[in-house]
Amino acid sequence: MVKRNLDALGEDSISIVQPPSQIRKMSARPATQSVTQPATTTIDLTPKEAQLKDLLLDAANFIDESGEVEDSVVLRWAGGWVRDKLLGIESHDIDTAINVMTGEAFALKLREVCEHPNIVKKHGIAESDIGNLHKIARNPEKSKHLETTTVKLFGYDVDFVNLRKETYTEDSRNPQVEFGTAEEDALRRDATVNALFYNLNTGKVEDFTTGLADMESRLIRTPLEPFQTFMDDPLRVLRLIRFASRLEFTIDPAAEKVMGDPRVLDALRLKISRERVGVELEKMLKGNHPHKSLEYINDLGLYHTIFTDPSKTGMPTPDISNWRLAYDCLDLLRLNKTPGSIYDVLVRSDEAAYYAWVLAAICPWENIEDPKNTSKGKAPPPLVTLAVREGIKAPNKLCDITTAAHNNRGEIMSLVAAVSDKAPFITERDRFGMAIRRWDSKGGHWTLQVLYALLVEAMDTLGRESKEPGTKDKFLRKWQTFLDHLHELDVMEAPSLKRLIDGNQLVKALGVKPGKWLAQALEVCIAWQLRHPEATDPAGAIEEVKNRRAELGIPGN
Missing domain, CATH: 3.30.460.10 (Beta Polymerase, domain 2)
Structure with a gap:
């Protein structure tokens, strides 16, 4: 057969x-006909x-x-x-x-x-x-x-x-x-x-x-009545944003009118898994027009529904009145990318580009003070990390970058200010190199942590001083100067610096057994190595560890 x-x-x-x-x-007809x-x-x-x-x-x-x-x-x-x-x-x-x-x-x-x-x-x-x-x-x-x-x-x-x-x-x-x-x-x-x-x-x-x-009109419209369409499946709110931004189409005003309706937003919180929200957001931010996606989320009033922990009834809502300045700044940097520019230095891969847009999205959370840890155990993640971990179910790697960016922002800002003010210590290569190694060791992607600090400051500074002429150029020059300084110090690759001496060799040179002191002693060696970039013999590093024996808690021979 x-x-x-x-x-x-x-x-x-x-x-x-x-x-x-x-x-x-062809002549248009109602989508519901x-x-x-x-x-x-x-x-x-x-x-x-x-x-x-x-x-x-x-x-x-x-x-x-x-x-x-x-x-x-x-x-x-x-x-x-x-x-x-x-x-x-x-x-x-x-x-x-x-x-x-x-x-x-x-x-x-x-x-x-x-x-x-x-x-x-x-x-x-x-x-x-x-x-x-x-x-x-x-x-x-x-x-x-x-x-x-x-x-x-x-x-x-x-x-x-x-x-x-x-x-x-x-x-x-x-x-x-x-x-x-x-x-x-x-x-x-x-x-x-x-x-x-x-x-x-x-x-x-x-x-x-x-x-x-609608294709000819470059219009994103629902086949059936918008409100019922979104109430049936609130995920469609995010899908329409994704398609509109990806295709550079306009969303039908009738749909836009109800996309931010409180009833639709409540349905989005209750009926949609956060994993699915995260999938849609990831597709938006990995597309060709991530800026437009965030602009839609902002304009349609979706921010507090997406970037939050919906399981916590008392979760605060950050002020997003200046949020636009953060994602506008990132887009400006992206569009003006040239060799050695801020974006070129800080965003080094397609993966990093996606993370950069997520970090731009959560900048408003930086202005919310974390609650004090009253328990004796490990401190809970900062609120900004909860916003990505629970709001869009971000993977652990992205959560770690977010936590590190939050925790290291103060030190990053202090070094940027030091370079800007030409502080006496800015020629100390080890100070900058060891800082970069610390940032990178906690969450990786230290350059994105610097970018996050930049975007948070843009949201604050450019919003407060936007009426002053030349504010944006002055602001970006400060950050470019900081990155140029790191390049001149040759510390950009400090996290991958090849050690002149490892733990076994150091223990043998000191003639002692390994202990808790070893990790800190190896950091002393790395700092010495950063101060002596031409060195090929670790003898000087070993000598410095010996001189700081008591400070490091190294037992006697």
């Missing part, structure tokens, strides 16, 4: 539709996309021929791939929606089809073209309301899932999910520009909402 059905599939050529002159103009016939347009496929389309259609034809389903299989590429394709953005993630069967059932049949020699030959399938089948379980807390199945095909990550409709209850963001029509599937999506389908059977884009018109 398999061979007969597969052999019956003809050598139909792939139909590549005509170019759309970007997006065809139900339509019988969707608006349509066409798009070009690349040869690889066309190859994939042809294979999937052959799999659908095989299923139709087998008589396993009553209605013909109709396949649609959905959502982000269609949107990006219309915008001229290449995407290698393709969601495939199926009308009459689950994604797993279709993917299993597809694998069966791909094992037939005629299909392998017809589509030029190499062994590396078809990857393993992966089932992704339903996970409502991660916004996965339905099982999906993923297969790597011709270099694309192709997800298979059935068309569905969703019904929400008042107390949960996890809907009841069942098979639905293409229109029902479109209406349950977060934005009209994400509700478009490319029908593989007809070769046309289908728009059951106002997606095409």
Whole structure:
């Protein structure tokens, strides 16, 4: 039966539709209006996309021929791939929606089809073209309301899932999910520009909402009435911000009006896991327009809902009236990056760039005094760390950087002031080098700790003195001078300084057993090494440790 059905599939050529002159103009209609016939347009496929389309259609034809389903299989590429394709953005993630069967059932049949020699030959399938089948379980807390199945095909990550409709209850963001029509599937999506389908059977884009018109208008709009859309799933508030900032679109004023509604914000606190909030924020801040994302969060009144510990009823709310100055300053530094500039020196990787935006986001917390630790145990994390740890479930590494940036800010500011005031000790290489090593040892990324201190001061100084001419230039010159001074001292890489002597060698040289004193004694050696950068023999460092034997608590011979 398999061979007969597969052999019956003809050598139909792939139909590549005509170019759309970007997006065809059409009259707008309300996003909530139900339509019988969707608006349509066409798009070009690349040869690889066309190859994939042809294979999937052959799999659908095989299923139709087998008589396993009553209605013909109709396949649609959905959502982000269609949107990006219309915008001229290449995407290698393709969601495939199926009308009459689950994604797993279709993917299993597809694998069966791909094992037939005629299909392998017809589509030029190499062994590396078809990857393993992966089932992704339903996970409502991660916004996965339905099982999906993923297969790597011709270099694309192709997800298979059935068309569905969703019904929400008042107390949960996890809907009841069942098979639905293409229109029902479109209406349950977060934005009209994400509700478009490319029908593989007809070769046309289908728009059951106002997606095409909104694409042309560069507008982010909800398919259904905004307030109910956000109350059903408050995560959509953050998703709309992410798409608007990433695509440089404008959010529909009707949606903006209710995104900061107290009822929506309460739902965001109660119905959304903080892990999911963190995932959305991370995608925003790792995108091409993180500044715009923070601007939306500020303007729409979302700050205190995102950057907080929702489990603590008495959590304070920082003053964010000058917060804009912090993220504006970071964006200014980024846009003016040149070799040796502040951003170039302090932000050294893509990971660091993401951390930098998170630090800019939490600057307002620096002006809230931490409560006094009344217990005898370990002090609790500072409030600024709680804001990222509990608010967006930041990983431990980012929490450690945040804590270190908070704890070390005072020392950083004092050294910046010393350089600015040309204090007598600023030529002491060991003073600066050892400080940098301390900062880095606590949380790593010492340069980001310096950036945090800069942004906190920008929020305060530029807000207080903004009317004075030249304030911003004077402020940035001070920090540039500080970094230039560190470069002149050649201490930028102090944390990775190669030791001239290790613990075993020092113990042997002193003729004593190791003890608690050893760590501090090794720091003395490093400080000596920083004062004598040309030295290759540790004898001088050993001598200094000997001279400070009593101070360091080193036992006698």
